[in-house]
Amino acid sequence: MTPTPMRIVHCVRAPVGGILRHVRDLATAQAAAGHDVGLICDSITGSAFDLQQLEELKPHLSLGVERFPMKRQLTIQDLSATWALYKHIRDLKPDILHGHGAKGGAYARLIGTVLRLRGKKTARVYCPHGGSLHYDPHRLEGRIYHTIERFLRPLTDGLIFVSDYENAAYESKVGRPRALTRIVYNGLTPAEFNKVEPRADAADFLYIGMLRDLKGPDLFIEALYNIRLKTGKAPQAVIVGEGPDAERYKTMVDKLDLSGSVRFEGPMRAREAFEMARTVVVPSRAEAMPYIILETVAAERPLIATRVGGVPEIFGRYANRLIEPGHIGKLTIAMEEALANPKAQEAHAKELRSCLAETFSVELMSDRITTLYQELHGLKPIDGQALGTKTLGNDIAGAPTAFARTGNR
Structure with missing residues (x-):
């Protein structure tokens, strides 16, 4: 039996x-499964690379x-933005309204919530993607955003977290x-x-x-500078991407006299970028x-990566290889070791690749999330047709499951 098609609208700011x-x-996987899907996002954010996607x-x-225009920070303009979004979403008549990130x-x-007050059976789903959860709860900004999250908690029908x-x-x-x-x-x-091979x-x-x-x-650039201080020669490096602090990093490279060793590239697909260097460095402070x-x-x-967020869940039994976030000394040492023993780095990459769980697949991700949608709309597995072993509770296991409608929320 084919699951009942749904009207799904995703909302994300940036x-x-x-x-x-x-x-x-x-969204692509859900559309391919036969659902009607839409996306709403900010009109003032995104490069040519993002717009192409x-x-x-x-x-x-x-x-x-x-x-629609959506500011990152809380402003009075949020009132007019919410009204414009409401009118558009109302006309789409969604069964599922799935917000991504704090603002979305x-x-x-x-x-x-307004749609539900008007008699619609719209399920409200939220995935933080870090967002407001990155803020320090002891600082003013963190207290504000976490208070807003607490206010929105009773207005939430479904929660999806991307990591433990x-x-x-x-x-x-x-x-x-x-x-x-x-x-x-x-x-x-x-x-x-x-596998991707470097050029x-x-x-x-x-x-x-x-x-x-x-x-x-900034930590990546500083580690390159430290290596040059120790050895007299800076490693060759490529910085791929864009963001609000791009010009500051370019200025930092110039001031540290690393212009001959570091080049900046615009945003590109990851697998293309992987061909440009032998070792990838992800020195995040939070993820x-x-x-x-x-x-x-x-x-x-x-x-080379830091022990932040859900990264240890990816590394599994190799999580001891992760380095402390924000520690420039340990990042420098890890990069020096990569330069000194590239064969060991290749062997580590092969080991890590071999243990990457099947859980990290688009198919399973889409199935698990769509299953939550269906449960919110009163669907349950048909006797004898459930293919997965887990469908309820806060778990990450699962497989495609057949559903039948049992009633509406």
Whole structure:
């Protein structure tokens, strides 16, 4: 029996980076499964690279891709933005309104609540993707955002966390979830598990990601400088990506006299960037479940990463290889070791790739999330047809399951 098709609308503020990757893969998989899917995102954020991905997504989504201005910070303009979003979403008549990130999650839950008050059976689903959970609960900004999260908690029907770490962070900073909850890891496509070989002229190191301090490119640059101080020669490095602090990092490279060793490239697909260097460095200060770590491990590229967020869950029994976040000395030592013994790095990459769980797949990610949607709409496994062994509770296991409607929320 085919699961009942649903009308699903995803809402995310910034269509960039890993959050765009997650929404794109999820929406495409849901559309391919026969659901009507739409996407709403910010109209003032995103590079040509990001906009191209949105254009590629449009033909797959029957409910369209629409963009509205959405500020990152809380402003009075949020009132007019919410009204414009409400009118658009109301006309789409969604069964599921799925918010991604702090701002997208707030819009989805507030608008979904208004729709429910007007008699609609819209289920409100939220995935933080780190977002407000990255803030320090002891600082003013953190207290504000976590208070907002607590206010929105009773307006939430379904919660999806991309790692055990994110689930724990929500419980400690916001409170125990009241909604139906799942932990669902980000997923990759089968093609991404093919090994990538570096080019003959590959640089020593690659940083790829958002150019903002949270991701640690400043630490990467400083480690390169430290190596030059010790050896008299800076390693060759490539920095791939874009972000609000890009110009500051370029200035930092110039001031440290690293311009001859470090080059900046714009955003590009990860597997293309992997060919440009022998070792990938991800020096993040905070993460939830970073795609770039998954992509690097699946491509069997040597990797230096920090012990943040859900990264230890990816590394599994090799988590002892992760380094302390924000510790420039340990990052420098790890990069020196990579230069001194590249064969050991290749062997480590092969070991890590071999233990990458099947859990990290787009198919399973989409199935687990869509299963939560179906449960929210009163669907349960048909006797004798359930293919998975777990369908309830806060777990990450599961497989495609047949459902029948039993009633509406």
